[in-house]
Amino acid sequence: MAPRCDGLSDAAMKDLMAQAEKLPISTVVFVVALQAEALPLVDKLELIQDDKPPFPIGMPWIRFYGTYRDLFINVVCPGKDSTLGVDNVGTIPASLVTCASIQGIRPDLIINAGTAGGFKAKGASVGDVFIASSVAFHDRRIPVPVFDLYGVGTRKAFTTPNLVKELSLKVGNLSTGDSMDMSPQDEELIIANDATVKDMEGAAVAHVADLFKVPTIFIKAVTDIVDGEKPTSEEYLQNLPAVTAKLTQSVSQVLDFISGKCLSDL
């Protein structure tokens, strides 16, 4: 679903969206924070890097593209920090690259794919791949009426009951924050969000996709157990290669399932 065309009424827009739900999905944008997460997918799908991506000139954001079966696939990454050389992780770069990608690529579907921390108390294990049923923030505490709800920013993901059933994927709520660790205040809100997985981008991607009314799904592979014994960053780095391979495998299964289907079939 492309951003709203100028001059369309809300009713006409709804109509268009209902029609689009019955057309086969054509253009998919993957928003992936880390290039280490994106590259195995890029290799597997034989995508090529766009040397003139549809982004403002000079931005660090990266786009890989190509076709897979009948799908036009795009993998976008927020790229590297120009001074420090590390990936632009977190909510701000994810929201900016999602916004630019919606405007420049006009996807039918966004898939935010990446690694996440999991909570064993909610049934997560390292290597599990989850589809998020809802996303919310856990580090935007604004104790003023209504602003408190805005801060948490809970949004339902696009529902994909057939996809989940067919691929036997686990389903859980995703909670997003800009820190890799978890403070007691974060933990309190993660519990309030009833989250099984925790990442650093999902709810930001959802915020932007919601502004443009683009259906979005979230596929998160668990690299570390937040409520476990090992320190998150150590466990994360240790498991990243194997879990990224698992994520890539799940994502290709998702694409095989999506291919030829319309949104309402998912």
Place this chain on the structure above:
Amino acid sequence: MAPRCDGLSDAAMKDLMAQAEKLPISTVVFVVALQAEALPLVDKLELIQDDKPPFPIGMPWIRFYGTYRDLFINVVCPGKDSTLGVDNVGTIPASLVTCASIQGIRPDLIINAGTAGGFKAKGASVGDVFIASSVAFHDRRIPVPVFDLYGVGTRKAFTTPNLVKELSLKVGNLSTGDSMDMSPQDEELIIANDATVKDMEGAAVAHVADLFKVPTIFIKAVTDIVDGEKPTSEEYLQNLPAVTAKLTQSVSQVLDFISGKCLSDL
């Protein structure tokens, strides 16, 4: 300084920027999170609301514009959450509207103006108006080498020694986070950032302005004392009208000073 034109080398870009620093400032974009903060300024400068702002259709972002002396003034706000009706405060909407404004308005100078919490231990009092010397985040904790520095994301503001001297403004470091309250973890990083004022947008505006190389200054008026006796949200709401009036007065003095000058005169 507009975003880089296609095909320019780094050297040519530097040249252009050096030339621009010697031309009178023409287009100014104010990024203001709350409409309650923006409207007194909009009234004072007799700006009008743009009913076709240079943003993607359907976005909640708002632009007011007009001329003041020889300056083309724009005040942009991230607008309201379409479901909850409250202002889109915080880093994600601020970064999105800054990005869209740079592309759509091509300012010579960005001014992020708004209210902030102040630390009395660092010399701040309610009603003080600060110019930030640097900005950083206090809620992006990533305990992995180099990513830790990326998370804090310290950036120098555009330096304005003559402006600060002429208007006798206070100067201090600004620290940004998406929460209105302050957790012990936030406090630790705010102290590490040596911050005198704390807001919810500044470092996000700086991140985007830095990507596009647009000089940015930060004018923050203190509504509440974070290390004081009163709860932040209560003190904030109580002081908002009077402090916003003070902010508006300072901003017009800043515009009077800027008018007719080039960036290197500030």
